[in-house]
Amino acid sequence: MxxxxxxxxxxxxxxxxxxxxxxxxxxxxxxxxxxxxxxxxxxxxxxxxxxxxxxxxxxxxxxxxxxxxxxxxxxxxxxxxxxxxxxxxxxxxxxxxxxxxxxxxxxxxxxxxxxxxxxxxxxxxxxxxxxxxxxxxxxxxxxxxxxxxxxxxxxxxxxxxxxxxxxxTAPDEETERPIQLVTSTCQYFWSHDDAERGFKTYDSMARMNPDFFLQTGDYVYYDKPGPLAKTLEKARHKWHAMDSWPALRDFYQKTPAYLLKDDHDLLDDDSGPTSPAYGNLTFADGLKVWHENVPLADKPYRTFRWGKDLQIWLAEGREFRSPNKSADNPGKTIWGEEQKKWFQETVEASDATFKILFSPTPIVGPDREKKTDNHANDAFRTEGDWLRKYLTAQKNMYVVNGDRHWQYVSVDDETGLMEFGSGPVSDAHVQGWDEGDVRPEHRYLSLIGGFLGVKIMRENGSPIITFTHYNVDGQAVHHEKLVAV
Known part of the structure; x- marks a missing residue:
């Protein structure tokens, strides 16, 4: 039909x-x-x-x-x-x-x-x-x-x-049990790949019966046509249209979710607190619409414990940032001082076996040289260097990021920090990198859409974490299996 x-x-x-x-x-x-x-x-x-x-x-x-x-x-x-x-x-x-x-x-x-x-x-x-x-x-x-x-x-x-x-609900911090989570990023209504259901990725994730889902930003795109969301009414419409796809409705019917925001579901490309209005849509309007659609108990950065072996941190990358194109210096920031202090205190207080930072933007990359809005760019080199060193000093800590429109696994050549980019929700949304441009940092690179699955379990008493990239049909295309140290 x-x-x-x-x-x-x-x-x-x-x-x-x-x-x-x-x-x-x-x-x-x-x-x-x-x-x-x-x-x-x-x-x-x-x-x-x-x-x-x-x-x-x-x-x-x-x-x-x-x-x-x-x-x-x-x-x-x-x-x-x-x-x-x-x-x-x-x-x-x-x-x-x-x-x-x-x-x-x-x-x-x-x-x-x-x-x-x-x-x-x-x-x-x-x-x-x-x-x-x-x-x-x-x-x-x-x-x-x-x-x-x-x-x-x-x-x-x-x-x-x-x-x-x-x-x-999540298990308490004393409970040892397997955890399966899924994560994705970057979805534009018109990049759908199933005319009836919306996005194949959501049905593929649902078949895994995950414990929870983490969306790392760009849930909608205000600055892409159909319509361009230059008013509050049109910004709200973008969420209505996205959430009414059957694949999303069915997925959320039984899968708990945590959502992060990035530039396109807040205002427009590379936006921050000092950005001018996008048409009639202001930064404050974008925050209002996001809070209408995303339940939060308190601050936009937060942490959650899932049993003995997993704790996750959700970073906020838009509300506290310095202007992207200002000169890099020790005070230039994406996170802001309050969030950085909170992050260090909560990481150091955690006794979870595995720790994962979910960031709306890359921390390791590599990213395109012309970009200026994330920790993998020279524009935020000082804070990026600090963050990579800090994360590497923590045992069994990894980064999962959104924003990039390709799948990858990277290892920072200076610190050894490992980062996993889920890639966009659909193949139609892939762009921004060349298939043959494999850098020394890459352990895996593929220009496809899909999602990332993360599984935590114990084998013979040893905690294991496995990161698996999947294509939109749910077929595994790359694994990284790591044992806790």
Missing amino acids: KLNSRRIFFRKAGLGLAAFSLRKVTALTVEENNGNSKDEVFFTTGFKTAEVTPNSAILWTRLCQQAVPNPVKHARLEKVFRHPVDFDETMPVAQMDGAVAGSGGWVRVLLKDKASTLRSGWHKAEASEDFTVKIPFKNLKPATEYQMVWEAKASEKGAVFTQSGTFT
Whole structure:
């Protein structure tokens, strides 16, 4: 069935979000005693379980007016990024491909494990927050699977619509157990590689049943057409269109997530606090939209423990940086002094076997010589040298980065620090490096899309960490298996 006719069928049939998916999910239902077909709300842009710890999680969703997103009508150019053909940037956002109108209303969540049920209060979805809702839960049990039941209604006495999902909390720091995580970066709506589902990578990651997912930035691209997000409304639309792809909705239905931001999902290329507005979209607007869509408990840099053998750090690379093109000096920074102090204190307090820093941008590289916005560039050489030396001094510590549009494994020639770049979500998004340009730092280099899997386990009592690059179909293309020292 063609994409457009398929979506028209669902709309006429009156089927909800879950029916639109090709995977088996819990159907959208209405409480019989309150049925009112004119008072509907939908979870069309899905829901996410975020910032999971052994005892807490933040749940996110957005209430929607329409059961399915607008159909994808535009053809694409057959070149990198697959920009849409003849896209009218001036058309109303409500008419754009992938658009999903929001709805006011009320939302709550029930969490069930084998022994108990937790229920949140009702939270209001309001236009000022783009109809998004964040619901924090505390006092959860470590390493426990929870069944989620989302309930939503358009008004306080309206019909109640439900949808279900699952997630499992992190194990406590004394527990030895295998951990499987997946990570990816750089996804542009028009670079999709599955006309029905959106991105093959998400379905490939889902088949691995990972414990959690970490997205390292450039979740959307404000500065690429279809539309160019030069207003707050268009920036919000980019998230709606991305999150309504069935592959993403299904993936987040059972996979906890941690999200980092980078330049393209905040403002435009290489942006920072001193960047001028992108059209009418300011740096502050970009921060607002990001916080609407990404639940955080506190600061944008944070750390999470997953059992005895793993702790992860999520770095913030945009909010505290010096201007990219200012002269390098000891005070020039990407992280800012407060984040650097926090990072050192938390790393040195950790007794986790393996430590992974997730950075939205490279720390080792190599990167292109003309670039000026990351620690692998000469523009931030002083802070980059400090960070590489510090990381190398820690036992069993590695870097996983986003931002680069190719897959690689690099080892810094001065410090020996090892860095893993996941590459972009789709092959259509690959660009910026030549296949034959293999540098001495490279242990692996491939110009493909896909994702990175990281597995922590014990073999005969010895902790092992394995980094595996996968293509978009989920086929392993490179392994690095490392034993703890």
